[in-house]
Amino acid sequence: MNAPLFQFNRHRDDIEREVVSRVVDGFTNYAGDDATRSFQLVLNDAAYHEINRLDKVRGREGQRLDDWKNLARRIGRMTQPELRDELKRRSEWYIKDVVGHFDKRVYRFATSVLPLGLGAVFNTTDLAQGLTQVRDLASRIRVEGDVSTISELAKRGTLVIVPTHSSNLDSIVLGWSLVHAQLPPCTYGAGKNLFLNPLIGYFMRNLGAYRVDRRLRHVLYKDVLKLYSQVLIERGYHSLFFPGGTRSRSGQIEQHLKLGLLGSALSAFTERILRGDERPIYIVPVTINYPLVLEAETLIEDYLKEEGQARYIIDDDEFSRLGRVVQYSARVMGLQTSMVIRYGQPMDVFGNQVAADGHSLSPGGSMIDPIGYLSVDGHVSADPARDAEYTRQTGAAVADSFLRESVILPTHFLGWLLFERERRLAPHLDLFALLRTTSGDRHDLTELCGDAERVRRLLVAAEERGQLRLDSAIRQSPIDEVLDDAVRTYGMYHLRSAVEYGDDAIIVRDPKTLFYYGNRLSAWDDLLRDGVA
Amino acid sequence: MTAWGIIGDGKWGLGLARRLHRNGHTVSVGGLVSRRKGIPKGIIHTTDIRGLLESHERLIIALPIGEVETLLQKSEVSLGPQQRVMSTARGLTPTTHLRSTEAIRALTAVRQLAVLAGAADARSLSDKSPVALVVGSAFPSWSAEIQNALWSNSLRIYTNQDIAGVELSNVAASVVGVALGVARAMNVGPAAEATALTRALAEMNRVVSGLGGQVGTAYGLAGLGVLGEMVYGGQGPSFLAGSSLAAGGYRAGEFAEVRESSRTLSARVVRQRIHAPLVEAVEAMFAGKLTAKAALAGLMERPVGSETELLIKS
Numbered sequence: 001m002n003a004p005l006f007q008f009n010r011h012r013d014d015i016e017r018e019v020v021s022r023v024v025d026g027f028t029n030y031a032g033d034d035a036t037r038s039f040q041l042v043l044n045d046a047a048y049h050e051i052n053r054l055d056k057v058r059g060r061e062g063q064r065l066d067d068w069k070n071l072a073r074r075i076g077r078m079t080q081p082e083l084r085d086e087l088k089r090r091s092e093w094y095i096k097d098v099v100g101h102f103d104k105r106v107y108r109f110a111t112s113v114l115p116l117g118l119g120a121v122f123n124t125t126d127l128a129q130g131l132t133q134v135r136d137l138a139s140r141i142r143v144e145g146d147v148s149t150i151s152e153l154a155k156r157g158t159l160v161i162v163p164t165h166s167s168n169l170d171s172i173v174l175g176w177s178l179v180h181a182q183l184p185p186c187t188y189g190a191g192k193n194l195f196l197n198p199l200i201g202y203f204m205r206n207l208g209a210y211r212v213d214r215r216l217r218h219v220l221y222k223d224v225l226k227l228y229s230q231v232l233i234e235r236g237y238h239s240l241f242f243p244g245g246t247r248s249r250s251g252q253i254e255q256h257l258k259l260g261l262l263g264s265a266l267s268a269f270t271e272r273i274l275r276g277d278e279r280p281i282y283i284v285p286v287t288i289n290y291p292l293v294l295e296a297e298t299l300i301e302d303y304l305k306e307e308g309q310a311r312y313i314i315d316d317d318e319f320s321r322l323g324r325v326v327q328y329s330a331r332v333m334g335l336q337t338s339m340v341i342r343y344g345q346p347m348d349v350f351g352n353q354v355a356a357d358g359h360s361l362s363p364g365g366s367m368i369d370p371i372g373y374l375s376v377d378g379h380v381s382a383d384p385a386r387d388a389e390y391t392r393q394t395g396a397a398v399a400d401s402f403l404r405e406s407v408i409l410p411t412h413f414l415g416w417l418l419f420e421r422e423r424r425l426a427p428h429l430d431l432f433a434l435l436r437t438t439s440g441d442r443h444d445l446t447e448l449c450g451d452a453e454r455v456r457r458l459l460v461a462a463e464e465r466g467q468l469r470l471d472s473a474i475r476q477s478p479i480d481e482v483l484d485d486a487v488r489t490y491g492m493y494h495l496r497s498a499v500e501y502g503d504d505a506i507i508v509r510d511p512k513t514l515f516y517y518g519n520r521l522s523a524w525d526d527l528l529r530d531g532v533a
Numbered sequence: 534m535t536a537w538g539i540i541g542d543g544k545w546g547l548g549l550a551r552r553l554h555r556n557g558h559t560v561s562v563g564g565l566v567s568r569r570k571g572i573p574k575g576i577i578h579t580t581d582i583r584g585l586l587e588s589h590e591r592l593i594i595a596l597p598i599g600e601v602e603t604l605l606q607k608s609e610v611s612l613g614p615q616q617r618v619m620s621t622a623r624g625l626t627p628t629t630h631l632r633s634t635e636a637i638r639a640l641t642a643v644r645q646l647a648v649l650a651g652a653a654d655a656r657s658l659s660d661k662s663p664v665a666l667v668v669g670s671a672f673p674s675w676s677a678e679i680q681n682a683l684w685s686n687s688l689r690i691y692t693n694q695d696i697a698g699v700e701l702s703n704v705a706a707s708v709v710g711v712a713l714g715v716a717r718a719m720n721v722g723p724a725a726e727a728t729a730l731t732r733a734l735a736e737m738n739r740v741v742s743g744l745g746g747q748v749g750t751a752y753g754l755a756g757l758g759v760l761g762e763m764v765y766g767g768q769g770p771s772f773l774a775g776s777s778l779a780a781g782g783y784r785a786g787e788f789a790e791v792r793e794s795s796r797t798l799s800a801r802v803v804r805q806r807i808h809a810p811l812v813e814a815v816e817a818m819f820a821g822k823l824t825a826k827a828a829l830a831g832l833m834e835r836p837v838g839s840e841t842e843l844l845i846k847s
Contacts, residue, residue: 362613362642363638363639363640363642369613370614372613372614372615376590376674385672385673386673386675389671389672393644526806
């Protein structure tokens with residue numbers, strides 16, 4: 001495989017220079033025609049945010065506080081060339097902080113040992129059975145979708161892979177799936193906090209990941225980050241980012257996507273066309289479907305905090321505790337139900353489906369030339385307001401794909417069913433009251449199986465309409481076995497099992513965990529509620 | 534100056550053609566039958582619909598809503614990414630219950646879509662009466678282009694980025710307007726008419742936001758503007774349909790467009806569980822399941838809630 005990322009190191013300095021130059025040029029008209037005022041505004045914004053942030057941190061990072069304070073005092077007296085130089089210098093600092101690295105030797109090492117390593121991690125019981133575990137890993141993580149077409153598209157153009165995001169393990173298992181499916185490696189942005197783990201950080205640093213510091217909210221940093229991602233795509237580096245922005249706290253399938261990075265794919269396409277480079281860019285939605293989520297307990301706790309109070313960055317969750325990761329991995333290997341990574345149908349940067357030969361298709365299936373979307377009277381141009389709407393539409397197409405390509409597993413099914421029954425039993429209670437009061441509630445197995453059968457019929461009909469996908473166990477197994485699978489799965493990892501068996505009943509033990517897994521089906525609430533008696 | 538293609542040589546199509554032509558644009562109008570009569574000088578008329586569609590980047594579809602899908606489903610018609618389309622069709626499609634631009638989006642590769650709506654009728658477009666319309670489009674450059682192309686001292690064109698809201702307001706106004714016509718014909722008095730108008734607006738807001746538009750768009754030209762025209766003028770198809778229902782019924786073939794709007798909108802609000810008692814009452818009256826008197830009594834007996842509550846789902 002000769003992936004563009006293999007050549008990254010050779011072009012890295014050039015990429016950095018291009019990003020810095022375009023960032024600085026782009027800010028010339030930030031506040032209208034007055035370049036001096038534009039530069040002042042951008043630097044003032046950066047200084048304001050950095051001083052606020054650094055004021056609260058200690059150590060090496062805190063030492064930069066004086067530098068920013070000093071700049072804030074000088075901005076008003078600086079000449080335009082001085083401001084430009086300062087902007088360039090700050091951009092250079094940020095790009096160095098962001099930019100990734102790719103080491104072919106580490107990649108070769110990782111791709112040869114990752115399956116073994118993951119296999120071992122996913123089953124710590126007998127390391128001597130390494131090779132057996134490789135096979136087991138492929139059976140525990142099922143890769144679905146038309147990966148051969150995606151592999152062909154990777155040769156014709158540039159892939160932008162956009163997965164759902166539930167866990168910090170996502171980038172690891174997705175990396176494994178790329179190797180397993182013989183897809184090229186991708187560059188991707190990862191939270192800077194993830195690089196703190198020495199082992200994972202080492203691999204991430206050398207396998208094309210770049211650092212995203214989510215604490216930095218000022219326009220200069222955001223622009224550096226966006227342009228870096230855009231320039232990488234323009235230059236043909238296959239890329240990956242999570243359009244949900246952060247892990248789904250509620251367990252719901254992401255529907256409100258961050259459009260900034262998705263917009264950079266369209267900007268990259270436009271820039272390519274303007275330069276006469278007509279290589280296509282393909283968006284590939286992917287769903288990652290876990291029967292158990294490593295950080296489920298922390299994520300749902302965070303979601304249930306008052307809206308707006310939820311932490312954007314969590315650095316003390318289960319992912320940060322090696323014991324929990326190992327325990328989780330070992331348990332996942334013992335599950336009857338596989339984790340599913342499902343590659344959706346690729347689309348162009350406007351959200352149109354693409355054929356196997358790489359051509360964009362109209363809704364009716366005829367071949368179209370997407371460059372037409374950018375042209376007015378035959379001339380291609382960038383139009384930020386127009387392109388923002390195109391990006392919004394592409395985001396909607398990705399969100400739709402997330403729903404259509406989500407694979408519903410028994411834990412999602414039982415979580416939704418039990419929580420919906422609880423809602424029916426106490427319709428006057430709000431969510432928080434429900435979560436406080438339902439622990440210990442008994443659900444008669446006969447009644448539960450009746451509801452489960454009706455909801456399953458609705459789900460099967462929805463699958464036949466192409467609205468979602470079902471794990472084969474939900475589709476085919478006797479309904480009591482589906483429920484049993486879910487009950488056992490919940491009990492295998494979480495500190496407190498979500499449910500347990502009582503006399504001819506299932507008893508709710510942890511409503512929050514049920515709520516979390518059931519939320520995976522919340523997009524179909526209206527449809528499925530008719531199935532609950 | 535630019536070239537515009539208009540599909541539909543009815544009153545709307547020709548009214549818009551005149552306005553564009555007066556502003557210096559080249560206009561071609563397509564119709565099913567070759568005709569010369571009524572075609573203003575300087576405007577090209579053709580029956581080659583396919584040729585017209587393929588040769589124009591700026592297109593106006595000025596067809597009744599029932600014909601939009603039929604036109605685009607024809608295998609020989611293919612619209613491409615470079616094209617920009619404005620629709621004047623009101624209502625929802627007969628079988629799929631889609632807005633006109635939703636149908637165009639579902640059947641073609643066109644993305645830059647717009648809709649023209651408001652209180653003006655086709656006659657006021659032609660006779661230079663002072664009038665204002667709203668162009669709804671999520672693409673600011675396309676709506677600005679339409680605004681500039683049509684604007685004159687007798688036609689003000691406002692823009693609104695909420696294209697779904699503009700289309701839905703227009704269809705919702707044409708349906709709840711029937712209820713206002715019923716109220717006037719039943720001589721309920723100004724206070725009760727004002728109540729009906731207020732509740733009609735609240736319902737329009739629910740329908741619009743529940744079906745994908747934004748809260749508040751119903752207060753614009755496509756919603757309140759259309760209701761205002763009915764109430765001030767005491768006429769318009771919806772208002773007159775209401776009068777007929779209050780008087781005991783309508784003749785076969787009468788108010789076909791309003792009845793179709795009522796049928797399709799009520800089907801969509803029921804399917805999506807939108808709380809819309811006026812829309813449902815109007816449809817029940819058209820379907821002969823409810824008399825005007827019983828509809829009024831039913832609406833008055835419903836449980837009453839907060840005036841400001843935006844209860845979308847029933």
